[in-house]
Amino acid sequence: MAEIDNNQSGDTRRDFLKKTSLFTALSLTPLTVLKAADNKVDERFAELFEKIPLNLKVNNKPYTLKVEPRVTLLDLLREQLHLTGTKKGCDYGQCGACTIHIDGVRVNSCLSLAVMNEGKSITTIEGLAKGDELHPMQAAFIKHDGFQCGYCTPGQIMSAVACVREGHANSKDEIREYMSGNICRCGAYPNIVDAIQEVKEGGKAI
Numbered sequence: 001m002a003e004i005d006n007n008q009s010g011d012t013r014r015d016f017l018k019k020t021s022l023f024t025a026l027s028l029t030p031l032t033v034l035k036a037a038d039n040k041v042d043e044r045f046a047e048l049f050e051k052i053p054l055n056l057k058v059n060n061k062p063y064t065l066k067v068e069p070r071v072t073l074l075d076l077l078r079e080q081l082h083l084t085g086t087k088k089g090c091d092y093g094q095c096g097a098c099t100i101h102i103d104g105v106r107v108n109s110c111l112s113l114a115v116m117n118e119g120k121s122i123t124t125i126e127g128l129a130k131g132d133e134l135h136p137m138q139a140a141f142i143k144h145d146g147f148q149c150g151y152c153t154p155g156q157i158m159s160a161v162a163c164v165r166e167g168h169a170n171s172k173d174e175i176r177e178y179m180s181g182n183i184c185r186c187g188a189y190p191n192i193v194d195a196i197q198e199v200k201e202g203g204k205a206i
Contacts, residue, residue, distance in 0.1 A: 050068075050069075051067060051068055052067060052068070052115050054114060054115055054117070054118060055118060055119060056118065056119065057121045058077070058081060058122045058123075058124065058127070059083075059122070065080065067115060070113070071113070071114045071115075072109065072110055072111070072112065072113060073100070073102075073109040073112040073113065073114045073116075074091075074098045074112075075114075076114040077100070077109065077122075083124050083126050085126045085154045086098050086099075086100055086125060086154060087152070087154055087155060088110065090110075091110050093111040094183075095155075095182070096108065096152070096155045096156070096182030096183060097151065097152050097154070097155040097182075098155060099154075099155035099158040099159045099162075099181075100124050101122070101123040101158060101161075102120050102121070103120050103121055104121075104165070106158060106159055106162035108181075124158075125154035125157060128157070128161070135157075135161070135206065136199050136204045137157050137160050137195070137199050137206060138157060140195035140196070140198050140199050141153065141160075141192070143195065143198075144192075144194045144195040145191050146188055146192040146195040147184075147186070147188055147191075148184075148187075148188055149185075149186050152184050152185070152186075155182055156179075156182050159181065159182045160179065160195065161206055163175060163179055163196060164196065164199055164200050164206055165206065169197065169199075169200040172197065175193050175196050176189070176193060179193070
């Protein structure tokens with residue numbers, strides 16, 4: 001009998017510890033999490049974020065949107081406006097694949113929150129050409145084979161246009177320096193430099 005009582009006593013203690021641990025965990029769990037689990041909205045967590053009105057112009061087209069505060073400009077362009085020419089590479093601002101122009105200044109769109117661009121004018125790779133007429137920089141990249149796989153090319157072209165506009169395309173060394181934020185894993189750098197230099201020396205307004 002003593003052995004049975006000891007086993008029952010051990011089970012009771014284990015049950016007590018399990019229940020105590022459960023109650024402790026529940027007491028430490030934030031109320032919002034408990035409500036989310038109760039309402040089965042944990043899988044739709046994004047819906048809990050309040051959306052903020054946003055007005056901006058993209059490629060000369062005005063947009064009135066509602067976006068979550070956490071959404072980057074890159075994700076807004078690709079997922080909400082379906083402008084997928086701007087590429088997501090490293091998502092850390094280190095490769096330049098997501099380069100766009102904000103009010104004429106080149107920016108890594110993965111590092112900019114969409115809501116920070118209220119009232120601003122955005123230009124993506126889709127906005128460079130005029131109908132069927134390629135932008136001079138696009139034409140130069142094709143002429144000089146300034147790409148291979150093409151994944152980094154939109155960001156390269158956007159940076160190249162800015163490089164010329166900024167006045168940093170006066171020599172090959174200067175071009176390399178001011179294009180250093182854009183990585184080409186295929187190694188098309190010499191051809192990219194040639195394309196930029198041709199556009200700069202051509203004197204066309206870009």
